[in-house]
Structures are given as C-alpha cells and as structure tokens.
Amino acid sequence: MKEKTIDYILRATWQAVSRMYNEEASKYGASMSIGFALLSIDKDNGIPSTALGPQMGMEPTSLTRTLKSMEEKGLIVRKKNPVDGRGVLIHLTKLGKEKRELSRDRVLKFNDVIRQHVPQEKLDNFIEVAELINDLIAEKLIFGSDDAETTNK
Incomplete structure (x- = not known):
C-alpha cells in the first residue's frame, strides 16, 4: 500500500472535521464559518471588524459573506466603534449569544469525544x-x- 503524505492526512482530516461541523451546523440553519465567527466574537464587548478576519484566519471576501449572512439571520449587529468612529464593532445579538453557546457546546463535545478515545x-x-x-x-x-x-x- 502506498504511504500517505503528511499533507494528505492533514487535508483529509480537516475536510472530515469541516464536513462534520457543517452537517451539524446545517441542522440549525448555520455553517461551520458562522459557528467559528460566533465563537470568535467577544460576547460582551464585541470585536472590531478588522480584527475578526485575522483572528479567524479568514480572507476578507469570505468574512464579508459570513458577516452578511449572520446579520441577515439576526445573529450580529454592526455598531460604530466609540473609540474610532471610522471603525465598526461586531456585536452578538441575543440570538447570536444563544447560537454561540450552541456552537461552544458542539466544539466541547468534539473535544470530549476525542479525549475519550x-x-x-x-x-x-x-x-x-x-x-x-x-x-x-x-x-x-x-x-x-x-x-x-x-x-x-
């Protein structure tokens, strides 16, 4: 049998994890990117929109689509940054905070099952x-x- 390369193993594993999270998120009308964004936004203070992309390792165009979808679903609101009026802070709505907890629970379950095995x-x-x-x-x-x-x- 041909030996698998390290990058193949990493890619195949990440694709399986991504597919699993997307299947789970779809039950709630979301996606893995939305769940990851929910977890990356400070639930009390929000986050500057310019900091969210680098924190998530997401390209600006993908982040823009994700944020637009989150806004349409009522998960986030954009507010002017009180410190820098040119900037925007992303805040979770009440629904966003609820979905954030659901995302957090799914991630913790994943970690628990892996740790059990x-x-x-x-x-x-x-x-x-x-x-x-x-x-x-x-x-x-x-x-x-x-x-x-x-x-x-």
Missing part, C-alpha cells in the same frame, strides 16, 4: 507536531528558503 500522551504529541508544522510554515522553512531541505535534516 485518544490517550493524553498521543494528544500531546499530535499538538506538538501540529505546532511544529505551523512554525515551519510561518518561518518559511519549507518553501521559503532554498536551503530549508538541508538545514532541517
């Missing part, structure tokens, strides 16, 4: 490897440098 030591190793991969990418040590291949052996 994966020993802590293996989970710690997984987290350590994932963080190392992220660091290598951020430091451009995979494709950003001609000598990355030789310096990391």
Whole structure:
C-alpha cells in the first residue's frame, strides 16, 4: 500500500472535521464559518471588524459573506466603534449569544469525544507536531528558503 503524505492526512482530516461541523451546523440553519465567527466574537464587548478576519484566519471576501449572512439571520449587529468612529464593532445579538453557546457546546463535545478515545500522551504529541508544522510554515522553512531541505535534516 502506498504511504500517505503528511499533507494528505492533514487535508483529509480537516475536510472530515469541516464536513462534520457543517452537517451539524446545517441542522440549525448555520455553517461551520458562522459557528467559528460566533465563537470568535467577544460576547460582551464585541470585536472590531478588522480584527475578526485575522483572528479567524479568514480572507476578507469570505468574512464579508459570513458577516452578511449572520446579520441577515439576526445573529450580529454592526455598531460604530466609540473609540474610532471610522471603525465598526461586531456585536452578538441575543440570538447570536444563544447560537454561540450552541456552537461552544458542539466544539466541547468534539473535544470530549476525542479525549475519550485518544490517550493524553498521543494528544500531546499530535499538538506538538501540529505546532511544529505551523512554525515551519510561518518561518518559511519549507518553501521559503532554498536551503530549508538541508538545514532541517
């Protein structure tokens, strides 16, 4: 049997997680991106719209679509930033806060089930490897440098 590459395993796993969350969110008329946005917005103070995209790792056009959908569903309201009148703060509505708790419960359930089936030591190793991969990418040590291949052996 052909050995699977690390990127294939990561991609296939993320696609499965994403599909699972989207299937669950669709039961409530939402999507995984909406759930993630709900969890990323401070439930008491809101969040500047300019900070939400980077926090979620989302492209501006995708974020705009997600926020528009959330606004149409009555999950958020946009308010002028009292500190900087040019900026906008995104606040959760009462319904948004309820859906945020539902999203939070789904994420915690996912974590609980994984923790029930994966020993802590293996989970710690997984987290350590994932963080190392992220660091290598951020430091451009995979494709950003001609000598990355030789310096990391």
